[in-house]
Amino acid sequence: MFQKLTGSARSVLRAAMERSEQAGAPGIRTEDLLLPLFDRPDIAAGAALATLGLAERRASVEQALADAARRGGLSQTDAEALAGIGIDLAEVLGQAERAHGEGALAVGDATRDRWRPEYRAFSEGAKKVLERALREAVENGGKQIGDQHLLLALATPPGVVADVLAEHGATSTEIRRALARRPAA
Amino acid sequence: MTEATALAARAGDNDPRVGLRAVAALRRLLDQLESVQVRNARNQNWSWQEIADDLGVSRQAVHKKHGRH
Numbered sequence: 541m542f543q544k545l546t547g548s549a550r551s552v553l554r555a556a557m558e559r560s561e562q563a564g565a566p567g568i569r570t571e572d573l574l575l576p577l578f579d580r581p582d583i584a585a586g587a588a589l590a591t592l593g594l595a596e597r598r599a600s601v602e603q604a605l606a607d608a609a610r611r612g613g614l615s616q617t618d619a620e621a622l623a624g625i626g627i628d629l630a631e632v633l634g635q636a637e638r639a640h641g642e643g644a645l646a647v648g649d650a651t652r653d654r655w656r657p658e659y660r661a662f663s664e665g666a667k668k669v670l671e672r673a674l675r676e677a678v679e680n681g682g683k684q685i686g687d688q689h690l691l692l693a694l695a696t697p698p699g700v701v702a703d704v705l706a707e708h709g710a711t712s713t714e715i716r717r718a719l720a721r722r723p724a725a
Numbered sequence: 726m727t728e729a730t731a732l733a734a735r736a737g738d739n740d741p742r743v744g745l746r747a748v749a750a751l752r753r754l755l756d757q758l759e760s761v762q763v764r765n766a767r768n769q770n771w772s773w774q775e776i777a778d779d780l781g782v783s784r785q786a787v788h789k790k791h792g793r794h
Contacts, residue, residue: 612757618750625747636761645757652753673745698749 544674548583548687552576569649570665570701574694577687583689588662588718604704605650607655612645613652615703651700656685663703667694688719763791 545553548621555576556568563573578598579701580586591597611633614622619629636644647653653663662670670685677685695705695712705711759780766776773792777784 560792600777612754614750614753616745618753621743621750622754623746626741627747627751629754629755632758636758640761640765644761647757 544677544683544685546686548580548585549673549685549690552580552583552585552687552690555579560695561665563648565663566655568666569653570651570669570699571649573666573669574701574705575602576713577691578597580642580687583687584719587689587712588691588715589710590622591718591721592708592714594705594708594710597708601704604707605700608700608704609631609647609648609650609652610643613650613700614646615700616707617703650704654703665699672696692719760791761785767791 544635553568556572558567559572559575563569565613575598577583578595578601579591581590581595583627586595594601604616611619611629614629622629626658633645635636649663649664651663653665655663669690670680670693672687673689678694680689680691692712694701695715696702697706697709697712700711705715763776763780766779773788774784777787780787
């Protein structure tokens, strides 16, 4: 797998690993793959995030991920869909926290991800992102996964990270457009 | 306005995408609520059988799903 990564994608993975270790997570979670991209305006994925105005909204993205984790892995978009069928997620969360304590519905990561005990380097969700990134690379005629393929994979629904990106205006379509405007390095 | 609200506003309540998304979110919420309630019951020393009876499922099913927590 690692041989298929470009240098920049590898550096993103290294940063993701450091981030997950600092958080005390058993391995790389989906959001650990996204947040390092904000620190890298020098690579295609980071530049695309800056183009879409996400760079200055990093705090809002992190807050949305933290909120989703507290809601048991449900994004704001999920909350609005639930409101559409008459369920007030804030009310449900409030009742659960009143009865069972703050963070009653909380999960260890924003995406409510699972871990297979035999392979803990990546969460199930993070593994799916890598697989999707590989598909993106192959579909674009490439042999290597670049950081731009990682970003596209992160932005492809379903998933909390994809929802949070879309809520901030960075849908996979917009990201593709932003990437196309900048010639690949 | 996020994607789901935009969709709902455009298509009314008739868009399957909005409804299906709500059902998928509800399923995840249900799982989370079940975990909270089972944990609470176990903390109050309920047996797996008692929990299973109130959930309306088999003891094996509830133990398999929540037994490790």
